[in-house]
Amino acid sequence: MRLELVKRPQQSTLFSALSPFIAFGLTIVAGAILFAALGKDPVETLYYYFIDPLTETWSLHELAIKAAPLILIAVGLSICFLSSNWNIGAEGQFIMGAIAGSVLPVLFPNFQFWFVLPLMLIMGMAGGAAYAFIPALLKVRFNTNEILSSLMLVYVAQLFLDWLVRGPWRNPQGFNFPETRNFHEYAILPEIWSASGRAHWGFVFAIVAALILWFMLSKTLKGFEVKVIGQSPRAGRFAGFSAGRMVIFAFLVSGAMAGLAGISEVSGAIGQLRPTISPGYGFTAIIVAFLGRLNPLGIVAAGLILALTYLGGEAAQISVGLSDKVVRAFQGSILFFVLACDTLIHYRVRLVRPAQKAEAAHV
Amino acid sequence: MDHTDPSQTEALLAVRGLTKIFGSLKACDDVDLTIGRGEIHALLGENGAGKSTLVKMLFGSLEPASGTIFWKGEPVRIASPAQARALGIGMVFQHFSLFEALTAAENIALSIDDDTPIMKIAERARNLSKAYGLPLDPFSHVGDLSVGERQRIEIIRCLLQEPELIILDEPTSVLTPQEADKLFETLERLKGEGKSILYISHRLEEVKRICDRATVLRHGKVVGHCDPKQETAASLARMMVGLEVQNVTRDVPARANDHRPLLEIEKLSRKPATPFSVALRDISVTVHAGEVLGIAGVAGNGQGEFFEAVSGEALQDRADTVRVAGHTVGRLGITQRRLKGAAFVPEERLGHGAAPAMKLSENLFLSRYRTDAREYMGAAGTIRTSRIAAAARRIVEAMDVRKSAEDPEASALSGGNLQKFIIGRELDREPKVMVVNQPTWGVDAGAAARIRQALIDLARSGSAVLVISQDLDELFEMSDAIAVMHDGQLSAPIPIAEATYEKIGLLMGGADAAHPPRPFEEEAV
Numbered sequence: 001m002r003l004e005l006v007k008r009p010q011q012s013t014l015f016s017a018l019s020p021f022i023a024f025g026l027t028i029v030a031g032a033i034l035f036a037a038l039g040k041d042p043v044e045t046l047y048y049y050f051i052d053p054l055t056e057t058w059s060l061h062e063l064a065i066k067a068a069p070l071i072l073i074a075v076g077l078s079i080c081f082l083s084s085n086w087n088i089g090a091e092g093q094f095i096m097g098a099i100a101g102s103v104l105p106v107l108f109p110n111f112q113f114w115f116v117l118p119l120m121l122i123m124g125m126a127g128g129a130a131y132a133f134i135p136a137l138l139k140v141r142f143n144t145n146e147i148l149s150s151l152m153l154v155y156v157a158q159l160f161l162d163w164l165v166r167g168p169w170r171n172p173q174g175f176n177f178p179e180t181r182n183f184h185e186y187a188i189l190p191e192i193w194s195a196s197g198r199a200h201w202g203f204v205f206a207i208v209a210a211l212i213l214w215f216m217l218s219k220t221l222k223g224f225e226v227k228v229i230g231q232s233p234r235a236g237r238f239a240g241f242s243a244g245r246m247v248i249f250a251f252l253v254s255g256a257m258a259g260l261a262g263i264s265e266v267s268g269a270i271g272q273l274r275p276t277i278s279p280g281y282g283f284t285a286i287i288v289a290f291l292g293r294l295n296p297l298g299i300v301a302a303g304l305i306l307a308l309t310y311l312g313g314e315a316a317q318i319s320v321g322l323s324d325k326v327v328r329a330f331q332g333s334i335l336f337f338v339l340a341c342d343t344l345i346h347y348r349v350r351l352v353r354p355a356q357k358a359e360a361a362h363v
Numbered sequence: 364m365d366h367t368d369p370s371q372t373e374a375l376l377a378v379r380g381l382t383k384i385f386g387s388l389k390a391c392d393d394v395d396l397t398i399g400r401g402e403i404h405a406l407l408g409e410n411g412a413g414k415s416t417l418v419k420m421l422f423g424s425l426e427p428a429s430g431t432i433f434w435k436g437e438p439v440r441i442a443s444p445a446q447a448r449a450l451g452i453g454m455v456f457q458h459f460s461l462f463e464a465l466t467a468a469e470n471i472a473l474s475i476d477d478d479t480p481i482m483k484i485a486e487r488a489r490n491l492s493k494a495y496g497l498p499l500d501p502f503s504h505v506g507d508l509s510v511g512e513r514q515r516i517e518i519i520r521c522l523l524q525e526p527e528l529i530i531l532d533e534p535t536s537v538l539t540p541q542e543a544d545k546l547f548e549t550l551e552r553l554k555g556e557g558k559s560i561l562y563i564s565h566r567l568e569e570v571k572r573i574c575d576r577a578t579v580l581r582h583g584k585v586v587g588h589c590d591p592k593q594e595t596a597a598s599l600a601r602m603m604v605g606l607e608v609q610n611v612t613r614d615v616p617a618r619a620n621d622h623r624p625l626l627e628i629e630k631l632s633r634k635p636a637t638p639f640s641v642a643l644r645d646i647s648v649t650v651h652a653g654e655v656l657g658i659a660g661v662a663g664n665g666q667g668e669f670f671e672a673v674s675g676e677a678l679q680d681r682a683d684t685v686r687v688a689g690h691t692v693g694r695l696g697i698t699q700r701r702l703k704g705a706a707f708v709p710e711e712r713l714g715h716g717a718a719p720a721m722k723l724s725e726n727l728f729l730s731r732y733r734t735d736a737r738e739y740m741g742a743a744g745t746i747r748t749s750r751i752a753a754a755a756r757r758i759v760e761a762m763d764v765r766k767s768a769e770d771p772e773a774s775a776l777s778g779g780n781l782q783k784f785i786i787g788r789e790l791d792r793e794p795k796v797m798v799v800n801q802p803t804w805g806v807d808a809g810a811a812a813r814i815r816q817a818l819i820d821l822a823r824s825g826s827a828v829l830v831i832s833q834d835l836d837e838l839f840e841m842s843d844a845i846a847v848m849h850d851g852q853l854s855a856p857i858p859i860a861e862a863t864y865e866k867i868g869l870l871m872g873g874a875d876a877a878h879p880p881r882p883f884e885e886e887a888v
Contacts, residue, residue: 224746
C-alpha cells in the first residue's frame with residue numbers, strides 16, 4: 001500500500017480552516033511521545049506547557065510581553081514572504097533597531113524630555129530598516145541571494161552589540177558588567193496597565209501594526225502588488241509593477257517593524273542594552289509568520305500561541321526539568337506540522353493498493 | 364467501427380475501449396484504435412479532444428481507467444515510458460526536452476539508459492541522420508540550433524531506440540512549410556521500412572497529404588475512422604468540430620476617413636537579455652488605424668523579445684523608437700503605454716498574462732488598475748472589489764467564458780477560456796492599439812474564431828491591431844498585411860492580396876533576410 005497526493009481542482013475551504021487545528025493536534029501527540037521518550041510525564045508536561053501559563057494575571061502580562069516582538073516582526077516579514085523576498089535576518093534588524101534607538105539614552109543620558117521616547121522609537125525603526133536595506137540593495141544590484149546575506153548580517157549585528165556593551169557603551173558605573181547604563185525615565189516605554197502587570201505598549205504597537213498591514217494587504221493596490229509579484233513575477237512585470245522596488249519596499253517595512261520590536265523590547269522590558277537582548281525572536285517570528293498564514297490577523301493569533309510555548313517552555317524547564325534544546329525542538333515541530341498540514345489544502349491523500357501494481361509487472 | 368478491417372488480426376497496435384477519467388471529465392471515453400504495420404495513422408481532434416491523454420496512455424505516462432491495449436495481438440499493460448520503449452514504442456513530444464547548453468550527442472546520451480561512450484552515440488546519430496535525411500551535427504550545441512534542428516535531435520533520439528511505432532505529437536507546429544516537407548520525406552522513408560507512425564495533428568491539409576488512415580476524436584470519443592485522402596479538409600473539420608466552423612469575415616469595410624498611424628516602431632534593436640534569447644535588429648513597422656498587421660515566423664525568432672519591447676516590459680534606448688497614437692513611449696513602461704491607449708496580450712497566459720492563483724476579477728485588475736483607476740480604485744489606494752467583480756462578469760458574458768465557479772482562480776480555467784477572458788479584458792477597454800502574441804495558441808476552433816472576429820472588429824472600429832502568430836492560416840484569415848520575423852529581423856509587410864504561403868514560408872526560412880541561412884541546413888549531410 002502506498003500513499004499518493006492528488007492535486008485538488010480547487011483549494012479546499014474545509015481544510016483551510018481545519019489545517020491549523022490538525023497541525024496543533026499532531027504537535028501535541030508528537031510532543032507527548034517526545035516527552036514520554038525522555039521519561040517525563042507527557043500529560044503533566046503538556047499541562048505546564050499550555051495551561052499553567054494562562055491561569056494567572058501576571059503570566060498573561062508576560063504572554064503579551066513575549067508576543068509583542070513576535071507579532072511585530074512577523075507582520076513585517078509577511079510582506080517580505082508574500083512578495084517572495086526571503087528575509088531571514090529579522091533577528092539582526094531587531095538588534096540594530098535596539099542599538100539605533102538606544103543612542104539617545106546611552107550616549108546623551110542628560111537629554112531628558114518627553115519627546116525622547118518618540119525619537120527613540122523612530123530611530124529604532126530607521127535603524128532596523130537601514131540594516132534590512134543592505135541585503136535588499138545587494139539583491140537588487142548584484143542579484144545576491146538575500147537568504148544568505150540577511151542571515152549572515154544577523155551574526156554581524158550580534159557581535160556588534162556584544163562589542164558595544166563590553167566596550168564603548170559599557171556603563172561607567174556598572175562594575176565592568178557588560179551592559180549599558182539604565183535608561184532614564186523618559187526613555188522607558190510605559191506599561192499599558194501598570195496596576196495589574198508589566199506588559200508595555202509594545203503589545204499595542206504590535207496590534208496596531210497588524211491592523212494597518214492587514215488593511216494594506218487586503219484592501220489596497222500596494223497589497224495587490226505585493227501578492228502579484230510574490231506569486232507570479234512575470235505577471236507582475238506585465239502589470240507594470242517593479243520587482244526591484246518591491247524588494248526594497250518589503251525589506252524596509254520588515255526591517256522597520258523588527259527595529260520597532262527591538263527598541264520596544266529594550267526600552268520596555270529590559271531598560272538597558274545587554275550582550276543578549278533576544279531569545280531568538282527574529283527567527284521564531286518566521287514560524288509565527290507562516291503559522292499565521294502570512295495574514296497579519298492570523299499572525300496575532302500565531303504570535304500569542306508561540307509566546308505561550310516560550311512561557312510554557314520555561315515553565316516546563318522549571319517544573320519538569322525539560323532541557324531548553326527539547327523546548328526548541330518542540331517549537332520547531334509546530335512549524336513542521338503546520339506546513340505539512342497545509343498540503344491538505346491543495347492536495348488530497350489517496351491510498352494506492354499494491355495489487356494493481358503487481359499486474360503491471362506482467363509485461 | 365472498423366471491426367471488419369482485415370488488417371486487425373496482424374495489427375501492430377490495437378486499442379479497445381480505452382477510458383481515462385479526470386475528476387468528472389471523461390478525457391478518453393471508450394476509445395478504439397488500430398494501427399497496422401507500415402502505416403501512417405493520423406489522430407485528429409481539437410484541443411481538449413483527448414489526443415494527448417490517449418497518447419500518454421499508449422506511452423505509459425498515464426494509467427487507463429479501463430480498456431485494453433494489444434501490442435502485436437498480445438494484451439499488455441504499459442506502466443511507464445521505459446516499458447513503452449522496451450516494447451518498441453517511441454515518442455517525439457511537442458515540447459522538446461533538451462538541455463540548451465549541451466550538445467546534440469550529449470542530449471541523446473542522457474536519454475539512453477546504458478553508458479555507451481559519447482563518441483559511439485555521436486557516430487550512430489550521424490549514421491541515422493544520413494540514412495533518414497535529417498541533417499544534424501551531433502556536436503553542435505542545442506542553444507545554437509533552430510527549432511527544426513532541435514526536433515531532428517528528438518527524432519533521432521527516438522530512432523536510436525529502434526522503435527516499431529513512432530508517435531509524433533504536433534510535429535509541424537514549430538516548422539516552416541519547407542522544413543515540414545523535409546519531415547514528411549523522412550516519415551515516408553520510415554514507413555517504407557515497415558515502421559508505423561501515429562501522427563497527431565489538427566492541420567488537415569498535411570494529414571490528407573501523408574496519412575493512410577485517420578481516427579478522429581471529439582470530446583474524448585472516437586467519432587470516426589476514415590481515409591483522409593478520400594475526405595476534404597472541410598469534411599474532416601466537420602468531424603473534428605461537429606459543426607461547420609463559422610468563417611471569420613474580414614470584409615467589413617473600414618472607416619475610410621481615418622488611416623492615421625497608431626503604432627509606429629522605428630529601428631528597434633535589442634541586445635539578447637540571456638545567452639539563449641534572440642537579438643532584435645533594426646525593426647521598423649507601422650500599423651494604421653483600421654488595420655490588422657500579422658507577424659509570421661517560426662517560434663524562437665525574436666517574437667517574444669519583440670513583444671516585450673513593444674509592450675514596455677523592456678524599455679528602448681530612445682524615446683522615439685516606439686510611438687503609440689503619436690506619443691513617443693520608448694522610455695515609458697507598460698503602464699504608461701497603456702495610458703496612451705495601448706493594450707497587450709502576451710503568449711503565456713498563466714504566469715504572464717494572468718497570475719495563476721488569483722481570481723479572474725483580480726486578474727482583470729492586474730492590467731487595468733491604472734487605466735481604469737477612477738472606476739476601480741477608491742481614495743487612498745483602496746480597491747473597489749464589487750465594481751471589479753461586476754466588470755469581470757461583463758467580460759465573461761461578452762466573450763462566453765466557460766467556468767466552474769463564480770470567480771474562479773485563473774489556473775482553474777481551460778487554456779481557451781482563459782485566453783478568451785484575457786483578450787476580453789483588453790477589448791473591454793476599447794484600446795486604440797492592440798498587440799497580441801499567439802492569440803489562439805491551444806484554443807479550440809470555436810473560441811479561436813470568436814477571438815479572431817473580435818480582433819478584426821476592433822480594427823474595423825478604428826484601432827490598430829498587431830498580431831504575432833505561428834499559425835499561418837490564422838494570419839491569412841485575419842491580416843490586411845503580413846510581415847515575417849526571422850532571426851530578430853522583420854521583413855517588409857506584404858499586402859494580403861500579394862501574400863502566398865510559399866512567399867511567406869520562404870521568408871520564414873530566412874530567404875531574403877540580410878543574415879545568411881543557418882549553416883547546417885545544407886552542408887551537414
